[in-house]
Amino acid sequence: MSTPSSGIITGISGPVIRAFIHAPVKMFEVAYVGKSKLLGEVIRIQEEYVDIQVYEDTGGVAKGEPVSFTGELLAVDLGPGILSSVLDGIGRPLKVLGKDNIYLQKGIHLATIDFKKKWHFIPLVKAGDRVESGSFLGYVIEGSYLRHTIMAPPGTRSSTVLWVASEGEYTVEERICHLDTGEELSMKQRWEVRHARPVLNRLPFDKPLLTGQRILDTLFPIAIGGAAVLPGGFGTGKTVTQQSLAKWCNADIIVYIGCGERGNEMTEVLEEFPELTDPFHDAPLMERMVLIANTSNMPVAAREASIYLGMTLAEYFRDMGYNVAIMADSTSRWAEALREIGGRLEEMPGEEGYPAYLGTRLAQYYERAGRATLLGFPEREGSVTVINAVSPPGGDFSEPVTQASLRLSGAFWGLDKRLAQQRHFPAINWQQSYTLYDDSLAPVFEKELGPEWKKLKSYLKGMLDREKVLTDLVQLVGRDGLSEKDKWLLAQVETIKVVYLQQNAFSDIDASCSMKKQLMLLKLLHSLDDMVQGRIESGLLYDQITDFPLRVELLRLREVSEKDMEQRYELWLKNFDAKLNSLVVVPE
Template sequence: MSKGTIKKVAGPLVIAKGMRDANMFDVVRVSDRRLIGEIIEIHGDEASIQVYEETSGLGPGTPVESTGEPMSVELGPGLISSIYDGIQRPLDAIMKISGNNLQRGVEVPSLKRDVAWDFVPAVKVGDSVSAGDIIGTVQETEIVSHKIMIPPGVLGTIKEIRGGNFTVTETVAVVETPDGGEREIGLMQKWPVRRGRPYLRKLSPDMPLITGQRVIDTLFPIAKGGVAAVPGPFGSGKTVVQHQLAKWAEADIVVYIGCGERGNEMTDVLNEFPELVDPKTGYSLMKRTVLIANTSDMPVAAREASIYTGITIAEYFRDMGYSVALMADSTSRWAEALREMSGRLEEMPGEEGYPAYLGSRLAQFYERAGRVITLSSGEREGALSVIGAVSPPGGDISEPVSQATLRIVKVFWSLDSSLAYKRHFPAINWLTSYSLYLDTMEKWFDANVAPDWVELRTKLMRLLQDEAELEEIVQLVGMDALSSPDRLKLEAARSIREDFLHQNAFDEVDTYTSLEKQHDMMLLIVQYYEKAQAALSGGMDIETLISLPVREQIGRFKYTDPDQVRETFEQVSSQIDQEIYDASQKKEDF
């Protein structure tokens, strides 16, 4: 264990001398208050330490002690429905000790040591086990069965295993290793946050992560195990998009990281999630959620650790075979913490003052996502999908964090403040967003939803792109200069925008739309457009087609209860045919 003394203090950066025996990324305890820090640079016997707590009052000569271990998280029963800070300290336990304001130097274990969990063994004495094998389960919440796994690097035969009630520090099994040694296995394991947890192999991203948000699932889907970025200016709805995904995405576990977010936004999450009823299980959403709250007034260095803490917890649940969705809000504020520490280290600044390694750090984070075959003797599949919000200053996505993120992610949901000001939510711009997973997931949609899914999506996108070109003409010479087919295109595109892409997050029915209902909505809009197009070429008046009563029924279809979707679809579909036929008959009679 290396012991030294402080030489210099610069905000969250502390330089200590006498640390020759310490290693990079060792956790250190600073001063008699035992503030938590991490070594991020070593020169000779001097170590630069980023301190995860407020450093006011520290001065030269104060003792520093290295623990000799890297920054790690505790993984075991008790994670679900917990609220942690950026370095996995439970905020509810800290509040009981220090009140509503976070005090420095509070040492609280991440997992409660006094809670006994009912462990049910899944193996017996004499069974061969290797890393990742499940030796038993703990029912952590009503909907999450916590699988106790053999830690990475352990191999051998079960020598002893017992069921019953155990705390996370007690031994539940003993494994005899090939060299004759013994390894005790408990309910908890530790893992360094900066190192990705191992797996056997990655799988192709050919299945969608269904979110129930129409603009995402239909136009710009994310794969299960994929990565997406949500850049957007202030007020464009990044946080609401992430909340919607946390509530409705088809994931078994949700890890939500509030990284440098406003305190009141995190308060909304903390108040809202316990009250939300999970539609799949009927229980509170918190029963399958881990929250990491590192608000903008908390020490800046802890922001840098928070996303690593979150993704390590997410990987642990992925290894159990669960589908995990991780929301990071926002990576821009994490990058600002990197920039501040880099500046204090006096490193050569890159673009806009960000460190030159910004791109590689972002890549290290996002590349930990994926759909994988986990470590185990059987084929167990797990998925970790990452959705990162980016808050570019002034909404300018040409800035370094947005650009570095776009080079890594394959889905880009571009939030547009002009759409937000028009009250169009989600304010995802359909002309500038993209998804590079479309080609690999085409077969899945055609096989599992409808064989014409991709064809319908293409027709919708073509109409939206044609609308953008026609809008320029309308602004120059007015609507009257357009031909009847072009006016019909504009009306069909308006229907796509207002009836399909616009989705009310606060409406009980409209907040979530199944893929089948999305398909029916697309079909109604395309059916109206194509039938009207045929009627127009038969000489029908454009004004009559635009003002058909069925158009209101198409718009109201999104508010149809799930159990009435099929029946209502058939009614509206036949109404389209009937009204266009009746209008054409009237014209002939006239």
């Protein structure tokens, strides 16, 4: 570790401080700025001057005040106590920060985890065992069920355990293991947030991340370890969609980053999530979550650091063998922070004022996602899946942040303002959206749901594609000019959109839909279509069917549980077939 240096403030431009230094410093070295010791980070070095981005409000800082450098890069303490916490953009627990004041105080330096709390440690190794980087040493139970594994930190040399603590209560700083190399390990480890944690090797995308959202799981699935981008203009439902994914996706751990979003939206998250029950365990949802809150009125530089903090926490839990989903809302606000700091540094702007290195910084973040085999013993797999919202100005998907995100992600879930205005949620445009994981995940879905899944999925895509042709035809000849069959097909597409593609995020049953229930719903819609088309070919008129409250009945059926639907949908089809047979066929 280099000897810490010091300096003097010579200039201030918002969150960017210029300082004269007395000794060399490193890029991204952490600094304490001014008499208040505000936390900052070196972002540019020019001879004997450095520029520092400060993660706190610089109001009141004066020229001539001292700057001290730590010799370390921005890092976070990792260990028991992270789960269920709410952190700011640089890893400070907001509950402690706001304990004595409704406003966040400046110059307060807090650890991410509580160093005084004792945890019940259970060892998994004994004296004489070999361990290396990433090996399991023991575990503690966080919350009511989740096993938080204590690992040898990255960089630990292959060595022999000389002593390990017996089962009992320990703080995160107490020694729990002594190695023959002289290393003494505790339950706490520290990691630099801008550096990816190492893995053994990368694995293919052949397992789906099930979201519980029908339009995503059926048409645009994402693989575990993949990356998805969720762009949409104001009011299209980005935040609600991400919150639904956080509640219902089948990841083991959720890291949710409110990156520069409105304070009232983050307040809803902070109030709602602690009240929710985990759908996979009989426990509060927050027991498997970490929230990072960095609202639009918080210091802009901390917004830039928040996504690296979130990714580091995600990688830490991945190393335990968990599947982690990280959700940032939104990377546009993060890019705006880059743009503001770049402007204050007088850097040459790129497209729309964003810095020329925008794509590089996004790539450094997205490339840390993935599914991998991990270092150490026992052998295990883990993953980090990225789902990022993007807020393009005016809903323009051609702007730089959306385009850079598209190049780095495998799934594009484009939100449509027109659908949102029609109260169609989730407002994902099925014509613009796509996924690159379809082929690799198809064998998994076929194995789980049977060969008919592919046929039903093709039916759904075909009907949605046909809608545009029929809509264009209606504009030319009017609805009355359509054939009886085309009239039905147009109505059936509308039914599919209402019953299958729309989903009620506030319904206890419909907020999440299992793959088995999705299969039954699609079979129901496909069988309904076959029945009606067969009767129309026999001479039935479309107007004779319009008296049936089809959509109302299907929506009611959608709101039943998977078990009840399994019993009822065949009966419903049988009753509907009887109704069709009771109608009088008009002779040609």
